[in-house]
Amino acid sequence: MRIEHxxxxxxxxxxxxxxxxxxxxxxxxxxxxxxxxxxxDIRLVRAGRTHxxxxxxxxxxxxxxxxxxxxxxxxxxxxxxxxxxxxxxxxHKGGKIATKSRVEINTISDVRKIYTPGVAAIxxxxxxxxxxxxxxxxxxxxxxxxxxxxxxxxxxxxxxxAGMPVMEGKxxxxxxxxxxxxxxxxxxxxxxxxxxxxxxxxxxxxGAIKLEDIKAPECFEIEDVLDAELDIPVMHDDQHxxxxxxxxxxxxxxxxxxxxxxxxxxxxxxxGAAGMGISKLLTSYGVNSLIGADLDEAACARFSTIGGKPxxxxxxxxxxxxxxxxxxxPQLISPQMVRKGSVILALSNPxxxxxxxxxxxxxxxxxxxxxxxxxxxxFPGLFRGALNIRATKIxxxxxxxxxxxxxxxxxxxxxxxxxLHPEVxxxxxxxxxxxxxxxxxxxxx
Numbered sequence: 492m493r494i495e496h497x498x499x500x501x502x503x504x505x506x507x508x509x510x511x512x513x514x515x516x517x518x519x520x521x522x523x524x525x526x527x528x529x530x531x532d533i534r535l536v537r538a539g540r541t542h543x544x545x546x547x548x549x550x551x552x553x554x555x556x557x558x559x560x561x562x563x564x565x566x567x568x569x570x571x572x573x574x575x576x577x578x579x580x581x582x583h584k585g586g587k588i589a590t591k592s593r594v595e596i597n598t599i600s601d602v603r604k605i606y607t608p609g610v611a612a613i614x615x616x617x618x619x620x621x622x623x624x625x626x627x628x629x630x631x632x633x634x635x636x637x638x639x640x641x642x643x644x645x646x647x648x649x650x651x652x653a654g655m656p657v658m659e660g661k662x663x664x665x666x667x668x669x670x671x672x673x674x675x676x677x678x679x680x681x682x683x684x685x686x687x688x689x690x691x692x693x694x695x696x697x698g699a700i701k702l703e704d705i706k707a708p709e710c711f712e713i714e715d716v717l718d719a720e721l722d723i724p725v726m727h728d729d730q731h732x733x734x735x736x737x738x739x740x741x742x743x744x745x746x747x748x749x750x751x752x753x754x755x756x757x758x759x760x761x762x763g764a765a766g767m768g769i770s771k772l773l774t775s776y777g778v779n780s781l782i783g784a785d786l787d788e789a790a791c792a793r794f795s796t797i798g799g800k801p802x803x804x805x806x807x808x809x810x811x812x813x814x815x816x817x818x819x820x821p822q823l824i825s826p827q828m829v830r831k832g833s834v835i836l837a838l839s840n841p842x843x844x845x846x847x848x849x850x851x852x853x854x855x856x857x858x859x860x861x862x863x864x865x866x867x868x869x870f871p872g873l874f875r876g877a878l879n880i881r882a883t884k885i886x887x888x889x890x891x892x893x894x895x896x897x898x899x900x901x902x903x904x905x906x907x908x909x910x911l912h913p914e915v916x917x918x919x920x921x922x923x924x925x926x927x928x929x930x931x932x933x934x935x936x
Contacts, residue, residue, distance in 0.1 A: 500841075502578040503557055505547045506536065510569030516545075519570060522563045523549055526556060548578065587659040588666070588673075625881065629672060631698040634874055636661050637676045637690055642706035642729065642764065645819060645840055651677035654704055661703060661728075664867055668916045669875035673701070683709045687716050694721050698878045699885075701870065702727040707763040708789065722934055724877045724885045730768025732866035735873065735890050737769050737815060737836065738776060739897035740864050740906050744834045748856035750812055752778065758811025759783040760804060760844070761818035762790040769815055770799055772894075775887040782807055804828075816844040829853035838864055863906050868897050872919025879920065881934045882927045892926035893919045 509515045516533075523530055531548030538544075551557045557575070564572050594605060603609050617623045625631045636658045640651035655675060662673030676693065678686050690700055690713075700723065702714055710727050718725040726732070745752045757778050759766045762785035770781055774797055781799040784807045785791055791801035807814060808828040814835045816824065821842035829835065829845070831854040837843035843860040850858035873893055877885050900908040900915040908915045927933070 501551050501553070501557070502531070503549055503551065504576045504578055505549060505561070505564070505572060506544065506574040506576075507547055507564070508542050508544050508571040508573055511539070511541055511543050512569070515567075515569050518567055519547070519564060522567060523560055526551075526560045526563060528556065528560050544573070583656055587656070588662045588675075630696065631878055631881065632670075633672045633674060633697050634665065634699045634701050634878075635676045635690070635693065635697045636673050636701050636703050637678065637686070637705075638703045639678045639680055639686055639705055641681065641709070642704045644704070648706065651679045658703060661701070661867075661870075665871055665874070668867075668871040669920060671871065671875055671878065681709070683713050686713050690717055690725075691720060694723060697723065698881075699724040699874050700726070701874065702729075704729065705764075707767070708793070710764050711767070711793070718884065722883050724874070724882055726870075726873065726885045727764065727768070728866060728870050729764040731772070731885070731890060732870040732873070733765045733817075733838075733864075734768040734772035735869035735894045736864050736866050736897065736907060737838070738772055738891065738894035739868070739901075740836060740859065741773075741813065741834070742894065742898040743901055743906055744836070744857045744859070745813070748832070748834050750834060750856075752776070752813070754779075755812040756780040756782060756810055757813045757815065758807035759794075759799070760807055760814065760816040760823070761785060761839075762787070762794045763817065765817040765838070766790075766815075767793060767797075769817070770794060771797055772887060772890055774798055776891055776894075782811060818844060820844060824850070826850075826853035829855050832856045834858070836864065837861075859906050865907075865910055867910050868907055868915065869893055869919070872896075872916045873923055875916070875920040876923025877927060880924050880927045882932045883934050884932045885923075886927075886930055886932055888930045889923045889926040889932075892922040896922040 507519065520530060529550040531550060534546045536544040536546055549560065551560065561572055561575060564570055596602060613627050617627060638651055638654050638658055640654040641648045643649050643654040643657055655677060658675035662675060665671040665673035678689050680686065694700065700717060702710065705713060714725060714727045741752055757773055759770050762783050770783065774781060782802050783794045783799050784802060784804045794801055808830060812833055814833060816837045817839060819839045824837065824845035826849055829850055833855050835850045835855045835858040837845045838861040840861040847858035847860050873885055896919045897907055897915060900912060900918060
């Protein structure tokens with residue numbers, strides 16, 4: 492799942508002029524706390540003879556709460572609110588990614604080497620030996636991030652262009668975490684065949700295809716067809732990236748609670764893209780007793796095809812040792828439903844099906860929400876490892892290897908490691924490489 496806007500996660504920067512006497516900054520902090528705001532960074536902008544100007548980051552849950560904070564600060568003696576800016580808007584201005592040259596171009600000689608006439612010799616070599624594209628071009632390090640915008644975060648079908656900031660974020664994480672070039676591809680069309688045809692036609696540009704934020708059930712058909720037709724990895728991250736991090740979470744959660752994952756009854760509530768991806772990977776891992784609930788009969792039918800048993804929400808909560816909820820319905824699970832000793836992952840963002848604290852108070856042995864289970868822990872290493880060995884697919888063995896590695900790097904008190912853990916993505920990459928080589932998913936030349 493993803494980290495999204497939740498309680499107190501709207502970030503604003505207040506520029507304040509404060510009278511330079513003891514107690515004024517403390518009064519600001521007290522006023523913010525009085526309105527249930529949280530304080531982040533504080534930076535001195537300039538120091539004057541009688542006043543200091545500081546930028547103060549605060550976190551609130553709504554614009555109304557922000558207005559209350561600002562109004563309260565404006566009433567304090569010796570405090571002037573100079574400006575209020577939105578940090579999220581500021582960081583997105585102009586986009587978050589760019590294509591830049593990896594070589595210096597300072598002279599006409601440089602131009603002649605990278606462009607005409609020098610480049611012609613490289614083109615000819617690739618024409619005669621196509622495998623040289625993996626040596627002389629960016630193709631083997633480039634991943635298409637493809638969306639039609641029908642399932643963007645928790646926002647639903649808002650269109651591909653409105654989803655572009657998410658795709659840019661994925662590309663930025665690719666670059667930062669594993670030095671992969673992610674290229675957003677926006678397809679403003681709901682027809683699965685249009686998406687399949689488009690990706691098929693642009694596939695030679697890329698070493699892998701990452702499908703993103705495409706709603707169920709269309710996402711299943713699109714991935715299945717492209718995965719069968721293309722000789723490069725195709726992975727729908729909402730299904731499989733999420734599934735990998737959920738499996739990693741369960742490996743640790745069951746250790747904390749004393750359950751054995753393979754011998755547990757696992758219940759999945761919500762059988763859309765994430766729910767089905769999780770169910771498939773758990774089945775591959777060796778979970779033999781899988782039950783699930785969804786209001787959509789077609790989703791339940793798909794669940795049956797992988798060996799799952801459809802049932803009601805109440806039956807899942809009563810019979811499952813482990814419950815995974817991906818419904819998007821806040822407070823769906825009431826405290827009375829919680830089975831004593833169960834493990835509950837309520838993964839919908841921004842508001843889970845049940846708050847982890849409430850689940851624990853109601854008898855769960857362990858509980859977590861979607862803010863703890865972020866699929867950005869999985870997809871960078873999965874794709875980096877697949878690209879490194881020129882894999883044709885990202886199979887279940889590679890996903891399970893990734894999940895085990897993620898679980899191993901969690902600190903003792905953590906469910907999974909932090910996203911920016913300095914070693915986890917490189918370790919996942921190495922584990923995926925080994926699993927891919929062992930399972931033989933390598934492109935022949």
